[in-house]
Structure formats: C-alpha cells, structure tokens
Amino acid sequence: MNRRHFLGSSGGLLAGLALPTLASAAVAAPSATGSAASSSAGGRGYRPVVTLGGRTLGFRLNNGVKEFHLIAEEVEQEVAPGMSARFWGYNGGSPGPTIEAVEGDTVRIFVSNRLPEHTTIHWHGLLLPNGMDGVGGLNQPQIKPGETFRYEFRLTKSGTFMYHPHADETLQMAQGMMGLFIVHPKNARERPVDRDYAFLLASYKIDPGTRRPDPSEMTDFNLWTFNSRTFPAIPPLLARTGERVRIRVGNLTMTNHPIHLHGHDFRVTGTDGGWIPAAAQWPEVTTDVAVGQMRVIEFIANAPGDWAFHCHKSHHTMGPMGHGVPNLVGVDQKAATAKLEKLFDGQHYMEMGSSGMAEMQDMAAMGSMMPLPTNTLPMMTGEGPFGPIEMGGMFTTLKVRDSLAPNDERDPGWYTHPQGSVANKVDPKRTDGLPR
Incomplete structure (x- = not known):
C-alpha cells in the first residue's frame, strides 16, 4: 500500500491534523522522476498527472472533504543550470504544486498569504459559486499579508484547469504565481492513458546578472519556460513504445504558442472548457x-x-x-575587431554574428566563449549525442523506448539508432546529375 492509498483511506485519522500540517500531510503524487502508477485517492482510482519538474499537492480527508493548503510566498528557484530566479509562487515553487482531485469531490482549499502585498486565487475554468471565483474586490475581499482564506466548492466536471491570482495580477503572474488544477473523471475507466504529463507556459523578463522578473515588461521577454524552467532543465517526457500518452499544456504568457511534436501526430482532445467529443477532435x-x-x-x-x-x-x-542588437550577419568585423583590441590594451575581443549565431554555440562548446554576467544563461544551450542541440527556452524531448518499463519515469539516456538510420555525410559527387 503506497502513501496515496493509505492516506486516501484514512480520513478519520487525518481529519484531526492542524492547518499548518496540511502541506506536510501530503498525499504524495509523483514528480517528473517518480512513479506514475494508478492511485485510489479518496476511494476512486485514477492515474496521477506527472508535472514536469514539479509535484502534486497533498491533501487530507476531513469528513469526506478534500482539504488542501496553498501558501503564496517568494521562492528562489533554479531556471536552468547556472541560473536561478526569485519568483513569487506557492509552497516553495513556481508554478505552485498541481492540485489533483476527482469529479464530484468537494474541495476545501486554504490559502495563506506570505507575500508583501494582498492577493487572491482565481480557479480558471472551474464552475463554482460566484463568491469562490477569486476576483479581488468583485467576488471577495483581498487576502492581506498574514491572512488565510478558505475556498470551498464541489467539482462538477472533469478536465484540465489552472489557478492564478486576480489581484495585482499583472505583477503577480509576471512573478510566477500560477498552478495546475486537474480534475479526473469520476469513472476511472473513462479516457484512460498510460502516461499523463502537464505543464504551464510562462515568460519572464530577467535582465542579465539579476534574479527578479520585471513586472513592467509587456512584450520583450527573454525567458520562455515550461513550468518556469528552460531547456536543458526541463525533464524529458517518456513513453514505452505503444503507450497512449496525454500532454496537458496551459498558457499564462502574453502571446500564443504553437506547440509542436516531432515524429508523431496527435489529436486535440481537450481545452479548459472540457473534453472534446471524439467526433469533434x-x-x-x-x-x-x-x-x-x-x-x-x-x-x-x-x-x-x-x-x-x-x-x-x-x-x-x-x-x-538582446533585442536591440544590430544585425551583423554578413558583416566583416575584422577591421573593427583590431581597433577594439587596441582600445582595450590588446585584450582579446571576439566578434560574433557575422556568419550566424551558431558560432556562439560552437565557441561555448570549445570553452572559448567570453564569460557571461553572473546568473545569466546563454542564448542557446544543451548538448546531445551529436553535439550542441542549440536550443533553450520552451524545448524538451519525448523519449520513446521499446524497453521502457510501464510507469518508469527515469531518463533512459540518448537513443541508440539502428544501423544505417542516421542522416550522414556523403561525397558531394553523388549529387552529380541530379536536377537543380
């Protein structure tokens, strides 16, 4: 019996726990590196969601009501190796922990505010009483610093939803305050999958050498993230050959994102409005x-x-x-380079951009890249089995393996290609006679 089975069947024991222990009395769900085995929390079976780089929030049962505890607070979090940021988030992370429950459940969510200003939480896409909708000043008083509020409502439909503030939201969402809210079907046999992944898209403006997102930025963001992390800090999605995979993506940035998967085609099966009937997918x-x-x-x-x-x-x-950097593609900078080195008392200066931006990645791989400001990521990063991947931001991989065990979320390493199945260099003469 795992922790989720045990705690889900122990409502009488857990109901007596004090409020501050809600988060620690967690019904633990898997992280991106943990098990994704089916669960029977609250007496109903469902496959937990794997939140990329994150976790699921625990709960306790109190007379049949699932009680959760969210703490709005400042957090220090790694964005990628070599860079961290000071976000505002929930329970030590941005996004906050994923809330998972079941259609028909009544949930009671305590929200404690440890921020320096007031906040609220809006339950994006959920159908609930007007006074629980979380728009400060319209539906409820603001949650002032040091206060704890209670939200309580019944989950009337299954689907994929979000939570985020509706109080000073331009600043608070720009600082990373968001989270996922997953409602599983009441009938666990509905919409079965073998792997279920989820993440939120977020964008930030964090100037080189700094740690705090700039809430006044509206267009020129320089960090594009899955769950407030950039590649290569984003875990891969894993699947065994033949498994059915679900991926849930939410967008809380200020622009749209065409999310693209290589090697497979998929069907769009749901929105934050609910599930799409099979005939309409x-x-x-x-x-x-x-x-x-x-x-x-x-x-x-x-x-x-x-x-x-x-x-x-x-x-x-x-x-x-740098969005204001001049276009130097095709520009011969050798003369300017000599003058700059003379100006800098002979110190070595590297011109970049004449032949494209990939040369920056090549120099980084050779260890000849000029040092970046502290706590600043390069434009392109990540190494693969054939060299630099030249990606950052909103990028990760789907790793499909014949040998991957069911529910195994351990990274299997790079794929071993069958003999003769990798694009390779050939003699240019082989193209002689081909039409142009």
Whole structure:
C-alpha cells in the first residue's frame, strides 16, 4: 500500500491534523522522476498527472472533504543550470504544486498569504459559486499579508484547469504565481492513458546578472519556460513504445504558442472548457495554445527515438538575448575587431554574428566563449549525442523506448539508432546529375 492509498483511506485519522500540517500531510503524487502508477485517492482510482519538474499537492480527508493548503510566498528557484530566479509562487515553487482531485469531490482549499502585498486565487475554468471565483474586490475581499482564506466548492466536471491570482495580477503572474488544477473523471475507466504529463507556459523578463522578473515588461521577454524552467532543465517526457500518452499544456504568457511534436501526430482532445467529443477532435502535429487557454493532446507513442517537443516560435526556444542588437550577419568585423583590441590594451575581443549565431554555440562548446554576467544563461544551450542541440527556452524531448518499463519515469539516456538510420555525410559527387 503506497502513501496515496493509505492516506486516501484514512480520513478519520487525518481529519484531526492542524492547518499548518496540511502541506506536510501530503498525499504524495509523483514528480517528473517518480512513479506514475494508478492511485485510489479518496476511494476512486485514477492515474496521477506527472508535472514536469514539479509535484502534486497533498491533501487530507476531513469528513469526506478534500482539504488542501496553498501558501503564496517568494521562492528562489533554479531556471536552468547556472541560473536561478526569485519568483513569487506557492509552497516553495513556481508554478505552485498541481492540485489533483476527482469529479464530484468537494474541495476545501486554504490559502495563506506570505507575500508583501494582498492577493487572491482565481480557479480558471472551474464552475463554482460566484463568491469562490477569486476576483479581488468583485467576488471577495483581498487576502492581506498574514491572512488565510478558505475556498470551498464541489467539482462538477472533469478536465484540465489552472489557478492564478486576480489581484495585482499583472505583477503577480509576471512573478510566477500560477498552478495546475486537474480534475479526473469520476469513472476511472473513462479516457484512460498510460502516461499523463502537464505543464504551464510562462515568460519572464530577467535582465542579465539579476534574479527578479520585471513586472513592467509587456512584450520583450527573454525567458520562455515550461513550468518556469528552460531547456536543458526541463525533464524529458517518456513513453514505452505503444503507450497512449496525454500532454496537458496551459498558457499564462502574453502571446500564443504553437506547440509542436516531432515524429508523431496527435489529436486535440481537450481545452479548459472540457473534453472534446471524439467526433469533434482533430489531428495535428502542432497546436496553437492562445493566451489563457489549455490544450490537451493525446497520441500513441509508436516511433522509438528522441523526439523534439517545443514551441514553434523560434525565439521561444532561446535563452536571454538582446533585442536591440544590430544585425551583423554578413558583416566583416575584422577591421573593427583590431581597433577594439587596441582600445582595450590588446585584450582579446571576439566578434560574433557575422556568419550566424551558431558560432556562439560552437565557441561555448570549445570553452572559448567570453564569460557571461553572473546568473545569466546563454542564448542557446544543451548538448546531445551529436553535439550542441542549440536550443533553450520552451524545448524538451519525448523519449520513446521499446524497453521502457510501464510507469518508469527515469531518463533512459540518448537513443541508440539502428544501423544505417542516421542522416550522414556523403561525397558531394553523388549529387552529380541530379536536377537543380
């Protein structure tokens, strides 16, 4: 019997726990590196969601009501190796922990405010009483610093939803305050999958050498993230060949994101409005997730390999960059380089951008890159089995393996390609005679 089975069947024992122990009395669900085995929390079976790089929030049962505890607070979190940020989030992370429950459950969510200003929480996409909707000043008083509020409502439909503030939201969401809210079908046999992944898209403006997102920025963001992390800090999605995989994507940035999967086609099966009937689902390899939307996709992982999964806006798969940098592609900088080195008393100066930006990645791989400011990521990063992947931001991989055990979330390493199945260099003469 695992912790989720035990705690889910021990409502009488757990009901006496004090409020401060709610988070520690967690019904633990898997992280991106943990087990994804089916669960019977609250007496109903469902497959827990794997939140990329995150976790699921625990709960206690109190007379049949599932009680959760969210703590709004400042957090220090790694964005990628070599860089961390000071976000505002929940329970020590940004996004906050994923809330999982079952259609028909009554949930009671305590929200404690440890921020320096007031806040609220809006339950995006959920159908609930007006006074629980979380718009400060309209539906409820603001939650002042040091206060704890109670939200309570019944979950009337299953689906993929979010939570975020509706109080000073331009600042608070720009600082990382958001989370996922997953409601599983009451009938565990409905919509079965073998793997169920979830993440939120977020964008930040964090100037080089700093740690705190700039809440006044509206357009020129320089960090594009899955669950407030950039590649290569984003865990891969894993699947055994033949498994059915679900991926839930929510967008809380200020622009749309065409999310693209290599090697497979999928069907769009859900939005934050609910599940899409089978007859209305449509096939894609890229689905656009607009601002404030959720998209749920499902597919059969029938092609072994390491497949890219990313936003198809190219600059969203990059790290921090200077948007005001002049275009130097095709510009011979040698004369300027000599003058700059003389100006800098002979210190070595590297011109970059004449032949494209990939030269920056090549120099980084050779260890000749000029040092970056403290706590600053390069524009492109990540190493693969054939060299630099030249990606950052909203990018990760889907790793499909014949040998992967069911529910195993351990990274299997890079794919071993069958003999003769990798694109390779040939003699240019082999193209002689081909039409041009």
